Amino acid sequence: AQSVSQHNHHVILSEAASLELGCNYSYGGTVNLFWYVQYPGQHLQLLLKYFSGDPLVKGIKGFEAEFIKSKFSFNLRKPSVQWSDTAEYFCAVTTDSWGKFQFGAGTQVVVTP
Amino acid sequence: EAGVAQSPRYKIIEKRQSVAFWCNPISGHATLYWYQQILGQGPKLLIQFQNNGVVDDSQLPKDRFSAERLKGVDSTLKIQPAKLEDSAVYLCASSDLASRVGELFFGEGSRLTVL
Numbered sequence: 001a002q003s004v005s006q007h008n009h010h011v012i013l014s015e016a017a018s019l020e021l022g023c024n025y026s027y028g029g030t031v032n033l034f035w036y037v038q039y040p041g042q043h044l045q046l047l048l049k050y051f052s053g054d055p056l057v058k059g060i061k062g063f064e065a066e067f068i069k070s071k072f073s074f075n076l077r078k079p080s081v082q083w084s085d086t087a088e089y090f091c092a093v094t095t096d097s098w099g100k101f102q103f104g105a106g107t108q109v110v111v112t113p
Numbered sequence: 114e115a116g117v118a119q120s121p122r123y124k125i126i127e128k129r130q131s132v133a134f135w136c137n138p139i140s141g142h143a144t145l146y147w148y149q150q151i152l153g154q155g156p157k158l159l160i161q162f163q164n165n166g167v168v169d170d171s172q173l174p175k176d177r178f179s180a181e182r183l184k185g186v187d188s189t190l191k192i193q194p195a196k197l198e199d200s201a202v203y204l205c206a207s208s209d210l211a212s213r214v215g216e217l218f219f220g221e222g223s224r225l226t227v228l
Contacts, residue, residue, distance in 0.1 A: 036217075043219045102158075105154050
């Protein structure tokens, strides 16, 4: 069965620091990859997605992610975080056109002023 | 556009009682999902509807959970009888697979506490 692994459950960093969250999946076929974010008190929302083409995708709020097929990875990055980036981040994968998603366990990111 | 609406936001019940959650998806979204999110874990799919038909309910504990989507719009998720391990946030999401494949729109969730 396919699975999604997020390497860190909790990350604490200071404003202006760089952020990288790891995501690996186990599926050998074609995948669609996503990062969702949940800000405190808000619902889950899409941060960015990859279907095909350029493996470096850019999302909202300065986030980007790189798909490395050989490593089955889709890591999320942001060069300089802000306090408002405090949130929980979820990596997700779909492997078919029906939109059946498999989510990772999430990474709680806390950005201190 | 209006978002996905869910109710109630919070519910506390005792084990063996029943509970029902309601979801109204974004207008025009044919696909509706119910996810269970236990504290410290990612959302786990319980059931997926395409219009009023079930696409996937393989992870739905059918001895106690049921869901329906009458007329292909609103949906209700029911738990009867509830167990302690059902304490979780129940998320409803919808999508328009025809035009925006892969983008789920989530509601704010219904937090269930079973005592």
